[in-house]
Amino acid sequence: xxxxxxxxxxxxxxxxxxxxxxxxxxxxxxxxxxxxxxxxxxxxxxxxxxxxxxxxxxxxxxxxxxxxxxxxxxxxxxxxxxxxxxxxxxxxxxxxxxxxxxxxxxxxxxxxxxxxxxxxxxxxxxxxxxxxxxxxxxxxxxxxxxxxxxxxxxxxxxxxxxxxxxxxxxxxxxxxxxxxxxxxxxxxxxxxxxxxxxxxxxxxxxxxxxxxxxxxxxxxxx
Amino acid sequence: xxxxxxxxxxxxxxxxxxxxxxxxxxxxxxxxxxxxxxxxxxxxxxxxxxxxxxxxxxxxxxxxxxxxxxxxxxxxxxxxxxxxxxxxxxxxxxxxxxxxxxxxxxxxxxxxxxxxxxxxxxxxxxxxxxxxxxxxxxxxxxxxxxxxxxxxxxxxxxxxxxxxxxxxxxxxxxxxxxxxxxxxxxxxxxxxxxxxxxxxxxxxxxxxxxxxxxxxxxxxxxxxxxxxxxxxxxxxxxxxxxxxxxxxxxxxxxxxxxxxxxxxxxxxxxxxxxxxxxxxxxxxxxxxxxxxxxxxxxxxxxxxxxxxxxxxxxxxxxxxxxxxxxxxxxxxxxxxxxxxxxxxxxxxxxxxxxxxxxxxxxxxxxxxxxxxxxxxxxxxxxxxxxxxxxxxxxxxxxxxxxxxxxxxxxxxxxxxxxxxxx
Numbered sequence: 001x002x003x004x005x006x007x008x009x010x011x012x013x014x015x016x017x018x019x020x021x022x023x024x025x026x027x028x029x030x031x032x033x034x035x036x037x038x039x040x041x042x043x044x045x046x047x048x049x050x051x052x053x054x055x056x057x058x059x060x061x062x063x064x065x066x067x068x069x070x071x072x073x074x075x076x077x078x079x080x081x082x083x084x085x086x087x088x089x090x091x092x093x094x095x096x097x098x099x100x101x102x103x104x105x106x107x108x109x110x111x112x113x114x115x116x117x118x119x120x121x122x123x124x125x126x127x128x129x130x131x132x133x134x135x136x137x138x139x140x141x142x143x144x145x146x147x148x149x150x151x152x153x154x155x156x157x158x159x160x161x162x163x164x165x166x167x168x169x170x171x172x173x174x175x176x177x178x179x180x181x182x183x184x185x186x187x188x189x190x191x192x193x194x195x196x197x198x199x200x201x202x203x204x205x206x207x208x209x210x211x212x213x214x215x216x217x218x219x220x221x222x
Numbered sequence: 223x224x225x226x227x228x229x230x231x232x233x234x235x236x237x238x239x240x241x242x243x244x245x246x247x248x249x250x251x252x253x254x255x256x257x258x259x260x261x262x263x264x265x266x267x268x269x270x271x272x273x274x275x276x277x278x279x280x281x282x283x284x285x286x287x288x289x290x291x292x293x294x295x296x297x298x299x300x301x302x303x304x305x306x307x308x309x310x311x312x313x314x315x316x317x318x319x320x321x322x323x324x325x326x327x328x329x330x331x332x333x334x335x336x337x338x339x340x341x342x343x344x345x346x347x348x349x350x351x352x353x354x355x356x357x358x359x360x361x362x363x364x365x366x367x368x369x370x371x372x373x374x375x376x377x378x379x380x381x382x383x384x385x386x387x388x389x390x391x392x393x394x395x396x397x398x399x400x401x402x403x404x405x406x407x408x409x410x411x412x413x414x415x416x417x418x419x420x421x422x423x424x425x426x427x428x429x430x431x432x433x434x435x436x437x438x439x440x441x442x443x444x445x446x447x448x449x450x451x452x453x454x455x456x457x458x459x460x461x462x463x464x465x466x467x468x469x470x471x472x473x474x475x476x477x478x479x480x481x482x483x484x485x486x487x488x489x490x491x492x493x494x495x496x497x498x499x500x501x502x503x504x505x506x507x508x509x510x511x512x513x514x515x516x517x518x519x520x521x522x523x524x525x526x527x528x529x530x531x532x533x534x535x536x537x538x539x540x541x542x543x544x545x546x547x548x549x550x551x552x553x554x555x556x557x558x559x560x561x562x563x564x565x566x567x568x569x570x571x572x573x574x575x576x577x578x579x580x581x582x583x584x585x586x587x588x589x590x591x592x593x594x595x596x597x598x599x600x601x602x603x604x605x606x607x608x609x610x611x612x613x614x615x616x617x618x619x620x621x622x623x624x625x626x627x628x629x630x631x632x633x634x635x636x637x638x639x640x641x642x643x644x
Contacts (some may be wrong), residue, residue, distance in 0.1 A: 022353050022464045025488050029346045032326070036342035072235040072338055083565045094554040095424040105257040109246025152258065173244050183263035186422065189321045189341075190409035195540075198565035211262045 039216040073189040073204035076212050079177035083167070084162035088178055091196040093162070097177050099160035099193065101138070101153050104186035104213060107175035110148035115169035116176045117141055117151055133163050155181065184211050228333050246621040253274050274313065274393045278343065278363070281305060282351045285358040288629070289469050293638070301362040310365030315418040319344045319359065320366065320454040321411050323396070324403035332403035348454075349399075352461035356468040360448060360458060363626040366461040367448050371628070373440035377487035380609045385489060386605060388450040396453035397594045398535070405586045407539035411453060441565040444487035448626065459623040469620060469627045472637045477619030483618070485634040490624040513610060517603030521596050528595020532587035548573065 077088070077099060088099035113125060117139050122131035127141050138157035144151045153176075160178060168176040194202030205212065245406060279302060288297040309315065317325075329337040348359035375409035399411045412418075416433035419425025421618050441448050448455055462468070469480050471491065482491060501509075536542045547559045556563060620631070632638050 007603070019462050019466075022466065025461065025464070026350065026353055029350055033342055034347050036337045037339055038327075044552055072271065072340075074265045081569070083568055085561045085565060087561070093419070093422060093425045102260060104260055107243075107244070108249070110249045111246060144255050145251060148249045148251065148255075150255075150258075171245075181263060182265035184263065186316060189264060189317050189325065189412045192413075195413070196406060198562040199569060200540075207265050207268060210265050213260060213262070 014138075023185075029115070055059070056175040073185050074180070074182060074203055074207045074210050075194060076205045076210060077178050077193075077197075078201045078203060078212050079165075079179075081199050082162070082165070082178055083199045083201075084166040084178070085198055086161050086163070087196050087198070089116060089159045089161040091121050091189060091193040093192050094186065095183060096184075097193070098180055099162040100155045100158045100181045100214065101160065101162070101164055102179040102181075102211075103151060103153050103178050104175045104177065105150075108151065108171045109173050109175070110147055110150060111172060112145065114141070114149065114151060115171040120167075133167055135159070135161060135163070139164060151176075154164050174193035177213065179211055179213065185199045223619060224556065231512045235557050271338075275340055275343045275347075277308065280348055281363045282347060282358060286355040286416065289358055289361060289627045290355055290467055293473060293629065293632050293641075295632060298362045298629045299371075301515065302368045305363050306364075306365055306368035306372070309363070310369060310417075310421045311363075315365050315415070315421040316412075317341050317344055318366065318418075319364065319413075320452060321409065321415070321630075323454055323457070324399060324409045326407065327400040327403040331406075349457060349461050349607055352458045353464055354466050356462045356465045356622065356625065356627045357455075357458045358627050360455065361629070364448075365421065366415075366452070367445060367626070369420065369443040370437065370440045370447060371438050374444045374487050375441045376445040377482075378442050379487075379489045382489070385449070386609065389605070390598075391450050392453055393458045394598055395451060396456050397598055399453055401535065401587070401590045401594050402538060404590060405539060405583055407535075407583070416447060445626070449624075450486060454584075462625070463623045465622060468622050469629065470634045471618055471620060471626060471630075471631045473641045474637045476619075477637065478554040478617065479636060480618075482631045482634040485631040486625075487619070487630065488625070488626055488628075490621045491631060492615060492619050492621050494573060494617055495612055509610065513603075517600060517607055520598070520599035520603035524599025524602075525592045525596035527594070528591040528598070529588055529594065530586055531591035536587045539580075539583050541576060542580045542583055545577050548576075580596050589632050 091096050092098050115133075117127075117133060118125065118131050119133050123130045124131065129137060132139070136157045136159055138154045138159075140152045140154060154183070162178050165178055168174060185193050191202055257616060281304070285298065285301055288294050288301060309318070317340060322341045325337055325341045326345050348363070351358050362368070395411075401411055402408050404428075414429065414432075416429060417438050419430045420433045420437075435619070436447055471485075472509075478494060483493070485491065537546060544559075544562055547555055549554070620627075
């Protein structure tokens with residue numbers, strides 16, 4: 001009889017400790033969730049893109065939806081830091097990289113001799129394969145009017161090696177830049193290219209402004 | 223002639239780079255040409271992430287209901303198939319609860335890392351459910367578990383000692399992953415995830431091979447990743463030990479018929495222990511004293527050893543490695559890291575601030591390594607201690623920590639068949 005009572009007491013003591021510990025852990029998890037959900041406003045002073053959004057208002061109700069959804073981030077490449085090492089083509093988890101060359105026509109000089117299109121030693125200015133710098137022939141060159149040529153990227157062919165970007169930024173207007181294309185990117189928790197980027201050019205940006213294509217903001221960023 | 227002149231001009235351009243932002247003026251078109259607009263395909267909307275959270279809550283609740291209330295293995299299996307298809311092949315297994323540990327670690331370490339709501343939900347919700355219902359997440363919601371679940375064909379069991387020893391692997395993996403994430407070095411859980419490349423049907427060839435290898439191994443060793451590698455499984459194991467309700471083999475009273483003994487492919491069923499007093503109180507107390515001393519000793523030894531871990535782990539951080547490479551004069555190293563060196567030289571980073579940052583990271587590693595080593599020593603010691611403590615048990619019960627709540631054992635219980643008939 002006494003043995004039974006001891007077991008019963010043991011059971012209830014263990015049960016009590018279990019309940020206590022469970023309560024503590026639940027409170028901890030709830031606190032963490034609450035901070036992740038609500039505390040994002042308080043954190044806003046730490047990162048620069050939040051400062052613009054946060055007005056420092058004291059209560060959550062007046063907090064704009066832009067600040068509240070600010071936690072949703074995607075990977076992007078900062079062209080100002082990119083050194084076109086070529087790893088974007090090889091380090092992405094996708095078989096054809098999610099990073100592609102993107103053309104900014106507003107920056108483009110529409111040059112006849114485009115160093116993003118032609119090999120440095122090209123003998124003739126024709127789109128013959130041996131003249132092109134692009135290993136997959138993903139850049140199309142089209143005559144517009146004397147002396148201007150239009151260049152367009154065929155993203156289905158582009159592998160994101162950045163050779164054209166290197167040529168254009170060394171000799172031209174930097175109208176070609178590498179960017180993570182979000183129709184392809186699977187937004188890994190830790191971007192595999194970012195981990196291997198030698199120039200620290202990858203960062204997580206707001207999903208509401210997922211591209212870094214504005215040359216002015218690049219300059220201020222660098 | 224024109225072309226040579228142009229070439230010379232262009233070759234001079236880098237020298238003029240500092241002067242010119244737009245080297246060539248914007249052309250004035252006369253032929254009525256309209257400039258194309260740069261397309262910017264948008265990423266998955268934040269609302270879709272919220273939908274994922276809802277589906278996660280729904281799947282967890284359904285799993286808890288199927289396991290504890292409905293007691294239906296078929297239902298659990300169907301939910302597993304759904305999770306494999308949705309969280310696995312459709313959502314490509316990312317963000318998952320296992321990887322979210324690292325986001326939480328980075329966030330708690332106080333760096334600039336932020337914790338998106340969806341990631342926080344994937345970390346918190348399965349743990350909350352485990353605190354109430356046991357590891358229902360492992361049973362039917364985790365896509366990594368689901369893909370292995372499909373492979374359990376000829377499960378073999380091996381001695382408890384072996385699984386206990388192998389059980390130290392996930393704890394160590396968890397500790398190292400948290401340390402690396404908290405120092406902002408790397409997310410190794412994501413990097414070495416064996417099944418996400420299978421879901422994506424692309425990725426590092428080595429990891430795809432490891433994933434396929436684990437699946438093949440999973441034919442004979444049920445869910446090898448979940449039991450002997452998964453770091454989130456460690457947290458769920460601890461939470462599940464505290465669970466308010468948990469799956470039971472029998473719906474009523476255990477008859478001790480032994481029919482369920484071999485029903486569990488994960489070796490999570492514990493036999494009844496009648497606990498005869500086989501030793502005197504004095505020897506028992508002495509044994510406990512020795513074991514408690516051993517726990518303290520292992521903890522201290524671990525802390526001491528962990529303080530030296532920075533030599534191994536710190537070079538995994540890109541900054542620390544770059545400083546190492548900059549300091550070395552070995553041509554082989556320079557060749558191996560030529561891309562990093564070139565990027566560093568062409569950038570504007572100051573070597574002194576870089577060295578200071580690297581030293582700060584090293585200090586973090588020393589401090590974190592001490593905690594990690596001490597923690598691992600304690601866990602190891604306590605798991606040895608727990609083996610030597612016998613608790614009375616009068617029925618066949620699942621081990622609350624290790625049971626994955628898959629509901630396989632239900633149908634081996636005659637009481638369950640009685641319940642189903644009525």
